[in-house]
Amino acid sequence: MNNGNGCTSNLTTLAIAIGPGATANAGNALFGGAIAIGNGASAITNIAAFNFAGAFGAGAISSTLSSLFGINLQFGPGTASTLGGVLNFVLGASQTGAVAGAIGLGNVAIQLGPGTSSALGGLNIVVGLPGGSGGQVTGASGLGNLALQIGPGSTTTVGGLNVAISIAPNNGGQQSTVAGLIGTVALNFFGGASSTVVQSYFSSALNILGEGNNILVQGLLSLGANLFGTGNSISLTGAPLAPLSMVVNLLGIDNVLTAINGPLSFMLSFNQEAQTLFLKGPGINFNNFHLPTVSSLTFSPPTLHLPTLHLPAAGSGGDSTGGDGGSTNGSGGSEEGVASSGRRSTSLRTTTTTNATAVSAEATTTASVDTSAATPSSNTNTGTAVSDDSNTKNLTYSGRHRAPEATTATGDTGQTRSTASGGRHRKPDSASNSSDSAKSASNGGGSHGTGAGKHRKP
DSSP: OBOSSSEEOOTTOEEEEESTTOEEEEEEEESOEEEEESTTOEEEEEEEESOEEEEESTTEEEEEEEEESOEEEEESSEEEEEEEEESOEEEEEOSSOEEEEEEEESOEEEEESSEEEEEEEESOEEEEEOOSSSOEEEEEEEESOEEEEESSEEEEEEEESOEEEEEOTTSTTOOEEEEEEESOEEEEESOTTOEEEEEEESOEEEEESOSSOEEEEOEESOEEEEESOBSOEEEEEOSSOEESOEEEEESOBSOEEEEESOSSEEEEEESOBSOEEEEESSEEEETTEEEOOOOOOOOOOOOOOOOOOOOOOOOOOSOOOOOOOBOOOTTOOOOOOOOOOOSSOOOOOOOOOOOSSOOOSSSOOOOOOBOOOOOOOSSOOEEEEEESSSOEEEEEEOSSSOOOOEEEEEOTTSOEEEOOOOOSSSOOOEEEEEOSSOOOSTTTTOOOOOOOOSSOOO
């Protein structure tokens, strides 16, 4: 339905234009409408469904293109527009000119008074309200953002789940409030000609009751704030972020506060004027009083020292020399002598004589042992000769302990054994045994043993 006068509609739409030069167009829409009332008012709904466009007042313009389930309203001079998207609501109202627009899904853009409000993305809320003279810009781009501006200046959000609010009427239009990236909050309450910027993650920048302040926060779970101060500069930055940090100016004038890198950087300026505070890395700075900075802990493994083990040296008491003992049998023989010294050591001296000539079993073999005992010194060494199968061995023992018994034995085959020892203790006993086949004594060229010591001679 249309009333002529430049109105266009179809079977499912409504177009009404009232006033000189007013136009309404809903010819390419489905189940929608366009109404324009006022001198030169214009309302257009094009390639849209279930949308309504209304322009009320002289010079009002409402435009909808490629939209679904949306509403566009403009009161007074200015423009309200929706370009693409679903469930968008746009409202502009001003006596001197207002601009409001939305693109995306579920956005709300409201501009009351001179200025511009725009929403781009999804589920954003942008509101610009009058409050003094000067230009006003309010915008949101991203998802789930809130931007509110009361008074001149600019308030914007970029990213997701950010909040930027500026309430600064009659400030001359020089204030700026920005919240960017994810989960940030930027607040400017009655702070004229101030800049409050947060560009980080889950961090905040606050300016409460102070003019001419500049606040910049780039952190993670961090805070930069000015409370009841003027002319201050607050900076909290990192490379690229300063996590878990805080910089606050309270009741200060013309101070410069700078914290970089973090983490755990805490700075507070209280009731100071024209002071410069600086903090790099972790630590606490209160009115330029620095507490010890937090440094990384180092671990050094314990050193294990093993005790030094000293072995005792061999004892070297009175020396004792065992002479060479030897035995000769027949045409040739071999001789080996062993001697040792020391009061607690036992020396072994062995002399072996081998008959070079084969002797028949019936022949009588005579093993002769020539035992020579060494001249004893402080310790006495005694040689013991043992003859077994024409082999003669001489054993020598020395020491202070009990000496073994001396025994001279001659077996059936003409073997002679002689054992002797020396020492300071009990004297050795001597025994001599003889068999039927060979008699061993001093007559047979056998062997005898001698013992040496400081006691009674055996």
